[in-house]
Amino acid sequence: MRNDFAERTRWFREARFGMFIHWxxxxxxxxxxxxxxxxxxxxxEYRPFFEEFDPVRYDPRQWxxxxxxxxxxxxxxxxxxxDGFCLFDSKLTDYKATYxxxxxxxxxxxxxxFREEGLRVGLYYSIIDWHHDDYxxxxxxxxxxxDNEAFKNKxxxxxxxxxxxxxxxxxxxxxxxxxxxxxxxxxxDDMTGEKWRATELVRMMRxxxxxxxxxxxxxxxxxxxAPEEYAGDFASPEQMLPAEGIANEAGRPIPxxxxxxxxxxxxxxxxxRNYKSAKTVVRGLVECVSKGGNLLLxxxxxxxxxxxxxxxxxxxxxxxxxxxxxxxxxxxGAASLPKPEWGRYTQNxxxxxxxxxxxxxxxxxxxxxxxxxxRARLLADGAEIKVETPWMAYEYPDDAFVTLGGAExxxxxxxxxx
Ligand code: JFZ
Numbered sequence: 579m580r581n582d583f584a585e586r587t588r589w590f591r592e593a594r595f596g597m598f599i600h601w602x603x604x605x606x607x608x609x610x611x612x613x614x615x616x617x618x619x620x621x622x623e624y625r626p627f628f629e630e631f632d633p634v635r636y637d638p639r640q641w642x643x644x645x646x647x648x649x650x651x652x653x654x655x656x657x658x659x660x661d662g663f664c665l666f667d668s669k670l671t672d673y674k675a676t677y678x679x680x681x682x683x684x685x686x687x688x689x690x691x692f693r694e695e696g697l698r699v700g701l702y703y704s705i706i707d708w709h710h711d712d713y714x715x716x717x718x719x720x721x722x723x724x725d726n727e728a729f730k731n732k733x734x735x736x737x738x739x740x741x742x743x744x745x746x747x748x749x750x751x752x753x754x755x756x757x758x759x760x761x762x763x764x765x766x767d768d769m770t771g772e773k774w775r776a777t778e779l780v781r782m783m784r785x786x787x788x789x790x791x792x793x794x795x796x797x798x799x800x801x802x803x804a805p806e807e808y809a810g811d812f813a814s815p816e817q818m819l820p821a822e823g824i825a826n827e828a829g830r831p832i833p834x835x836x837x838x839x840x841x842x843x844x845x846x847x848x849x850x851r852n853y854k855s856a857k858t859v860v861r862g863l864v865e866c867v868s869k870g871g872n873l874l875l876x877x878x879x880x881x882x883x884x885x886x887x888x889x890x891x892x893x894x895x896x897x898x899x900x901x902x903x904x905x906x907x908x909x910x911g912a913a914s915l916p917k918p919e920w921g922r923y924t925q926n927x928x929x930x931x932x933x934x935x936x937x938x939x940x941x942x943x944x945x946x947x948x949x950x951x952x953r954a955r956l957l958a959d960g961a962e963i964k965v966e967t968p969w970m971a972y973e974y975p976d977d978a979f980v981t982l983g984g985a986e987x988x989x990x991x992x993x994x995x996x
Contacts, residue, residue, distance in 0.1 A: 582657050583811070584957065585810055585856065585889070586788075586789050586791065586811070587791055587833050589651075589758075590759070590791045590812065590833060590835075591809070591833050591871065591872075591911070592908055592909045593651035593652050593698065593908070594646075594651070594863070594866070594867050594872050594873065594907050594908060594910070595649055595650045595651060595863055595872065595873055595875070595878060595907060596645075596650050596651060596653055596654060596698075596700070596835070596872065596873070596874045596875070597641075597645040597648070597650045597652075597653040597654070597658065597874070597875060597878055598653070598654050598655075598837055598844075598874045598875060598876035598877070599641070599653060599654065599655040599688075599876070599878075599879065600656050600659065600702075600844040600846075600876060600877075600878050601627055601655065601656055601665065601846075601878065601879045601883075602656055602659050602661060602663050602845065602847070603624070603627040603631055603661060603663045603840055604627070604659070604661060604663065604845045604846070605633075605845060605846040605878070605879065605880050605881040606626075606630060606631065606881045608845075608847055608848040608849075608880065608881065608887045608898040609625065609772055609847055609849075610810060610845045610846075610847045610848050610850075611656075611659050611660070611661070611754075611841040611843075611844050611845030611878075612660070612845075613845075614618075614660075614708055615660070615708065617709070619628060627858065628663065628673070628678055629678070629679075629713060630678075631675065631678035631679060631680055631724075631881070632678065632679035632680055633680055633684075633879075633881060633882055633883030634882055634883070635782045635882040635883045635884050636680075636684065636687070636879075636882075637689060637691075637883065638684075638687050638688045638690075638691035638692065639691040639695075640791070641653075641688075641691065641692075641877075641885060642691045642692045642694065642695040642697060642710055643695060644699060644885065644890060644893055644894075645692070645697060646695045646696070646879075647893070647894060647897040648864075648893040648894070648896050648897040648900065649896065649897055649899075649900025649901070649904050649907070650697065651697060651698060651908070651914065652697055652698035652699070652700060652758060652759065653688075653692050653697055653699060653700060654700035654701065654702050654759055654761045655685070655688050655700070655702060656702040656704075657701045657702060657703050657720055657750055657863065658702075658703055658704050659702070659708075659744065660704045660706045660707070660708055660763075660938055661702050661708050661709060661844075661894045662704075662707045662708055662709025662710055662910075663675075663709065663711075664746070665683075665684040665688075666683050666684070666685035666686070666715065666749070666750065666754075667682070667683035667685075667686070668746050668749055669749065670742055670745050670746055670749070671742070671746075673709055676831070676861035681716040685701070685750075685754065686753075686754065687889075689754045689755065689757075693755070696720045698758035698759065699754075699756075699757060699758050699759075700758055700760065700791075700836070701750055701754075701757055701759070701760060701761065702761040702762075702763060702765075702813050703746070703750065703760065703761070703762055703763070703962075704762075704763050705743060705762050705763065705764065705765070705774055705795075705796070706763070706764065707739065707743070707792070707828075710737055710739050710742060711732075711734065711737050711738075711741035712734045712737075712738040712742075712869070713734070713736075713739050714734055714736060714769075715732075718938075729788025731828070731861065733818075735739040738795070740774065740775050743774070743779075744775065744778070744779055744782065747760070747779060747782070747783065748782060748786070751783055751786040751787050751790070752786060752912050755786075756787065756789075757787055757790055758789075758790065758791060759790070759791045759792075759793075759794045759931075760783065760791070760792045760794070761792075761795075761814075762793055762795045762796050763793075763795050764795040765795055765796060765797035766967065768963075769799055769806060770796075770797030770798075771796065771797035771806065773797075774795045774796055774797070774808075774986075775788070776798070776806070776807075776808035777806070777807050777808055778796060779796070779808065780792065780796070780807055780808045781807070786936075786992075791812065792809045792810050792811050793811070793812060793814045793835075794809060794810030794811075794812060795810070796808045796809075796810065797809075797946055798810070799815055800812075800826070800832060801813075801824075801825075801826045801827055801828060801832065802826065803826065803827050803828045805826075809835060812832070812833040812834055812835050812872075813832060813833070813834040813835075814834070814835055814837060815835075815836045815837075815838075815871075816836070816837050816838075817837070817839065817872075819836050819838070819839060819862065819865055819866060820834070820869065820871070822869055823869040823871065823912055824870075824871065827962065831870050831912075833840030833870075833871075833970035834870070834871040834872065835871060835872035835873070835874050836866055836871060836872070836873055836874070837874040837876065838862065838873060838874070838875055838876065839875075839876040839878075839887075840853055840854055840875060840877060840888075840889050840892060841853045841854070841878075841889075842879060843878060844876055846878040846879060846880045846881070846886070847877045848880075851888065853888045853889065853892060855892065856892050856895035856896045856899070856991065857990070857991045857992075859875065859892060859896050860896055860899050860992050861935060861990050861991070861992060862907075862924050862932050862990060863875075863896075863907065864906075864907070865905075865922060866911060866979075867911065867912075867923050867924045868911050868912055868913070868914045868917070868922040868923060868933075869912055877889045877893075899991050899992065902957065902958035902959075903957050903958060903992070903994045905926075905929075905931075905936070905957060905996070906924050906926075906933065906957055906980045906994045906996070907924070907925050910924040910926040910931065911923065911924065911925060911926070912924075913930055915945070915947075916945070918932070918943075918944070918945065919934065919936075919938070919943075920932075920934055920937075920938050921933040921934045921935040921936060921941055921992065922935070922988060927989070929953050929996060930951075930996075931942070931957065931994055931995070931996055932994065932995040933979075933992045933993075934982070934992065934993040934994070934995065935992055937982075940968070940982045941966060941979040941980055941981045942979070942981075942982065943974075943977050943978070943979055944977060944978040944979070944980065945976070945977050946976050947977060947978040948975060948976050948977055949978070950978065951965050951978050953965075954980055954995050954996070955995070955996050956982075956993070956994070956995060956996075957991075957994035957995065957996045958994065963980055963981075963982060963983075963995055964980070964981055964983070965978055965979070965980055966979055966980070966981050967979065980995065982995075
């Protein structure tokens with residue numbers, strides 16, 4: 579049966595920051611992971627990428643070290659994306675890395691490397707499949723076969739696809755040791771919930787991996803007071819941060835994880851150099867934590883198996899901030915205070931973290947906090963920060979005032995006062 583939800587998801591709610599990895603054959607055309615569908619490539623047009631796939635520089639230990647240096651606590655990698663290509667050595671298909679020039683199970687190496695670095699390991703598995711013979715040609719956007727009459731009119735046996743999909747999930751949760759996160763993608767229209775035999779699937783998963791944390795994209799309503807068994811453990815806002823924390827219909831906060839790309843694509847896209855700055859990433863992460871959520875930040879390694887150097891540099895810079903300030907992220911959540919003008923609050927027990935994005939004019943004000951701040955320290959170096967009473971303070975008896983003095987905004991990303 580289902581282990582206690584709060585216990586099972588604790589590490590996930592405390593970790594706050596993870597690495598999403600979108601990698602597959604689509605790294606070769608390098609126009610994003612939807613290329614097969616968006617450009618309506620036929621089986622023949624997509625086949626060369628399978629025949630060529632030879633990531634000679636794939637070294638997941640380097641990826642894992644980078645994730646760790648960035649302050650990430652877990653990762654989620656595409657075992658299979660919508661194109662149906664499997665990076666793992668599935669017994670149920672030949673459409674896998676083993677039969678490309680790579681010649682081996684690339685998921686096994688990922689799992690082992692990330693675990694070795696002490697990171698939790700997650701797998702992304704697309705329930706949509708553009709390769710399987712028994713997956714319905716459905717909708718222009720979702721399935722690229724639609725315009726191919728041969729496929730469109732071909733009778734399918736969807737049950738065979740479901741057996742395949744359930745079988746692959748079973749392989750993934752049997753052959754790779756403990757898997758911490760399963761990230762399904764995605765239900766749409768009437769292809770949702772029991773269409774995937776979702777209850778049966780989730781029961782099988784929990785029998786194999788009782789503590790696994792599962793996303794909410796099998797369908798169902800995660801916000802319901804009594805959600806379906808398959809409704810998932812966390813909400814997964816994509817390419818956006820919710821305006822406020824996410825709660826269920828009973829008003830109880832639910833775990834969530836925003837998945838966000840570093841540039842504008844998930845899979846490698848050679849022409850997309852529109853990367854977010856380290857400052858944007860840190861402030862985004864802090865925003866997630868301040869609303870009780872996680873950030874799953876995506877990288878798209880190239881066809882050789884290399885994470886683009888821009889992404890590496892950004893993650894290293896994020897890591898330098900995290901080295902000094904991670905206490906204001908791990909194990910933290912929303913503060914029971916309104917968002918301040920100058921930045922954001924995160925909180926861990928009786929420790930409040932003030933994330934200063936903006937120096938402002940004069941001392942930093944903490945609305946409603948007069949008398950409630952026992953002591954204040956710069957998180958980065960532990961230096962004392964004085965809680966002072968400016969002469970005008972008598973006009974604002976509810977508020978506390980803090981002067982950073984010489985310690986002001988040392989790196990301009992986010993100065994944290996504990
Ligand atoms: C999905 C994938 O299609 C995408 O390739 C990537 O893996 C991302 C993390 O997840 O993106 C979606 C999912 C659902 C919708 C749009 C994009 N949707 O329902 O509109």
